[in-house]
Amino acid sequence: MIEVSNLTKTFGPFTAVSGITFTVPRGEIFGFIGPNGAGKTTTMRIVSTLLEPTSGMARVDGLDVVEFPERVRRMIGYMPDYAGVYDGLDVWEYLDFFAGAYAVPRAKRRSTIEGVMELTDLGGLRHKLATSLSKGMRQRLILAKTLLHDPSVLILDEPAAGLDPRARIELRALLKELGSMGKTIIVSSHILTELADMCTSVGILEKGALVTAGSIASILARLNPGRVLALRTWEPAKAAEALAAFTSVQVVEVGESAVKLNHSGDERDVAAIVRALAVAGIPITGLEEEKVNLEELFLRITRGEVQ
Ligand SMILES: Nc1ncnc2c1ncn2[C@@H]1O[C@H](COP(=O)(O)OP(=O)(O)OP(=O)(O)O)[C@@H](O)[C@H]1O
Ligand SMILES: [Mg+2]
Structure with missing residues (x-):
């Protein structure tokens, strides 16, 4: 139109x-x-x-x-x-x-x-x-x-x-x-x-x-490929080590009670990761997706940090 x-x-x-x-x-x-x-x-x-x-x-x-x-x-x-x-x-x-x-x-x-x-x-x-x-x-x-x-x-x-x-x-x-x-x-x-x-x-x-x-979803996908997941565990170091085996995962941050990871796979991959960690004896108390902060993303775009 x-x-x-x-x-x-x-x-x-x-x-x-x-x-x-x-x-x-x-x-x-x-x-x-x-x-x-x-x-x-x-x-x-x-x-x-x-x-x-x-x-x-x-x-x-x-x-x-x-x-x-x-x-x-x-x-x-x-x-x-x-x-x-x-x-x-x-x-x-x-x-x-x-x-x-x-x-x-x-x-x-x-x-x-x-x-x-x-x-x-x-x-x-x-x-x-x-x-x-x-x-x-x-x-x-x-x-x-x-x-x-x-x-x-x-x-x-x-x-x-x-x-x-x-x-x-x-x-x-x-x-x-x-x-x-x-x-x-x-x-x-x-x-x-x-x-x-x-x-x-x-x-x-x-x-x-x-x-x-483009659509907000497509812009987000382009600027921010993958999702950030927070995996709650009281053994974060061990979890990070086990996660290194997955090609679809990039560990972003190892905190005191959680590991943040960037994940580019789909739901099945997430399930496979959780299963593998559980089998390896790593205690998982929660897994949640981090919400993308649109405001933050906008500032990065207009500051020229993302193209
Ligand atoms: N008639 C004009 N003569 C000279 N410069 C102009 C004229 N109209 C707009 N500009 C300049 O063009 C640029 C874009 O202005 P514009 O008003 O389109 O921006 P905007 O995105 O609508 O900004 P805002 O969010 O402040 O409304 C500005 O630098 C403005 O000074
Ligand atoms: Mg204006």
């Missing part, structure tokens, strides 16, 4: 986006992750037709964003990182104003606005002034506005910024719901863990270049 190919954007001598390529298939939620200044907003603005690329191309549903900006705009809903609201309008009036601007037919306007207000849980706020909304409410209002023309593609630039934990959870649920309605979504964030459980795939951007892209 969204194809970005060799996309580059320079501002004078400065390269903000440097030859990035990725695709987002229909119905996917793609997380665009990167630190400040990585080029997320620039890329999203190009895909949204608000900025022209220096070279390379971006297509939405097969349409080039430079050649067919009008048609692309009709398909997408873009939520900018900072959006102002107008003075003197309440929530209903604000949405009604934009429904008019987006040419939602007059006869359908009321039901459309009711629909997006329900989806974004704004019903109770319909008579509140847009300028008096809290940050979280305002984000919901901007998102509601983005949904008015029923776009099939959503491009959301840091929609969770400034939201409290509850509002973030609600936003995640809302995005998942929009995804299940078949919308294709690109959503940016600085924080990998914030998007990890909601995105079907992610792209990690750093200094204008795409460091890695």
Whole structure:
């Protein structure tokens, strides 16, 4: 649904986006992750037709964003990182104003606005002034506005910024719901863990270049092959010695009551290892998988330690 190919954007001598390529298939939620200044907003603005690329191309549903900006705009809903609201309008009036601007037919306007207000849980706020909304409410209002023309593609630039934990959870649920309605979504964030459980795939951007892209599971498998297992035993030295016989195992750490090992085999190999250790008389009191720390992994990726 969204194809970005060799996309580059320079501002004078400065390269903000440097030859990035990725695709987002229909119905996917793609997380665009990167630190400040990585080029997320620039890329999203190009895909949204608000900025022209220096070279390379971006297509939405097969349409080039430079050649067919009008048609692309009709398909997408873009939520900018900072959006102002107008003075003197309440929530209903604000949405009604934009429904008019987006040419939602007059006869359908009321039901459309009711629909997006329900989806974004704004019903109770319909008579509140847009300028008096809290940050979280305002984000919901901007998102509601983005949904008015029923776009099939959503491009959301840091929609969770400034939201409290509850509002973030609600936003995640809302995005998942929009995804299940078949919308294709690109959503940016600085924080990998914030998007990890909601995105079907992610792209990690750093200094204008795409460091890695794909499903979280495939990225983890690529960056962190094998799993780390912690084997609990009161004979760690002996256990480490016995483990050395397995080619699929690499002992990472011998602690006081556990051995940490990197393991590249499958469940059967794990069972075989446990059996062999037991036969060798090594007391095993537990075996657990260490959870990969996504935050830590993200820092390593963006520090350039992992490629
Ligand atoms: N109009 C512009 N003129 C000059 N430089 C620009 C312009 N817009 C963006 N840049 C530069 O391009 C780089 C990428 O900016 P961009 O806003 O895309 O980053 P970002 O990943 O969205 O960052 P953030 O997480 O802070 O929102 C930055 O170094 C920024 O200063
Ligand atoms: Mg940005």
